[in-house]
Amino acid sequence: MKTVTPLVSGADFYALPKFSPDGTKLAWQHWNHPNMPWDNSQISLADVTLIESDKKSTLTLSNITTVAKEGCSNGFLSWANKKTLIWVCDISGFINPWKYDVSAKKAGPIFASPxxxxxxxxxxxLCFFPYAIVDETGKVGVFKAYRDGRIVLYRVDIETGDRRQIENPYVVVESMRSVSKSTGTFTFLGTQVDQSEKVIVGSLGATDTASFATATASGAVSKGPDFDSSLVTIPRGISLKVPPKEDLLHVIYYPPHNPLYAGTSIDGEKPPCVVNVHGGPTGMAQQGLSWKIQFWTTRGFAWLDVNYGGSFGYGKQYMNRLWHGWGVVDVEDCITASQLLAKQPHSLIDPNRIVIRGSSSGGLTVLGALSNSSNTEVYAAATSLYGVTDLVGLVKDTHKFESQYMFSLVGGSLEDMKPFEKRSPINYVDKINRPLLILQGDIDRVVPKEQAEVVYESIKKRGGVVEYKLYPGEGHGFRMKETQCDALERELDFYERALGLREGVKL
Structure with a gap:
């Protein structure tokens, strides 16, 4: 007979239980409402006792100790060896590696200074581990870090804190894992600016070098590019200085590029630009190859990813800018980025031909920019892909993990829904006066199609320019190949008409 018995309880969430290599300890992450794990989470450790009898085996925990305490985010824990527990912590203002010495019963940062x-x-x-232990003693790890919107890799001496940057061609690295500690090999999902995501096997050298190869489905290893990189536009990370205080605003710019075309014949003409709003909203646009972006840049459009305040990868203070500010900070950052890129000293895009697009939470930003912002005229057209329109409905009908997330993003409470009403685009539809394309799935449970249809009918009723496409069988995020192709072609056609890019055709 098998039974399930709780080992520990009391927290709202538990994650990543990890036995020490000798099986005598168990460590885990936990956090409570109203926090998300990146806001405030803890790590605890306990002794493990296994009692075996003829009829059953019983595992119990004792001497439970919180080794990474409240007031910061602690996560992605693993054991380097039986005496050293590793995790990452943002108490310094940036997410840095930490360790706990079981013998000394002491926790501290791995680096001498933040x-x-x-x-x-x-x-x-849970799978997006940012490091891997790569030697048998547990003294050496390969860690990733974000710098200027792309990944750098470090060889880290866990005992001394010494770190050395490893040259690597990957701008996006996810899900790092150790393959063989005896040979110093590790694996991850790696993406380059001109090659799509692959399973990569890395082999650490003696110092700060490493070799990388692509793992094939058969288990063999091959090397080399899979696409002509001359066809791909190369991203450029830019940290904009926002007046008057010159606060930094981080974006990724992709210039239009197609070897088959020479470009404009009009002196001084700048390209139209698609501004993209990433989802989350606690997310991040990265610089790895995206065929969706190449679709636009090969057709004469610039592309701008805005890592607005609230995006991760730029420190805790930058991420906390979105605290109680969703629907304002993200909206205004997108508008500011668009305006700054269109004028000196950048002058990269045409200020009269900027469009904005976003899906899910990014759709809320799009609709907010058109209806409830400091300048609703910045964008010549927009596309909302299953965009959030009604925050009141969203906060009342969501799953446990995100059930308190909205209160940190917007403020308010279940008893005070005014902040949610104030930020909900559905309440400002009458102010939208720019051409809008709405793309929606008919079985979306996060943003029901009825919300999209309220926006569509309202704009249509008062004579505004709006188009709506409902995709059968699609939910919150388009999965079918036919849907994805149609959505891209439809969006391109919409912008070409809205911007007057086709002779004799205009919305």
């Missing part, structure tokens, strides 16, 4: 780079991101997925 490094102003994030060695990890928001823990939306």
């Amino acid at each position: 490094v102003k780079e994030d060695f990890g991101g928001a823990m939306w997925l």
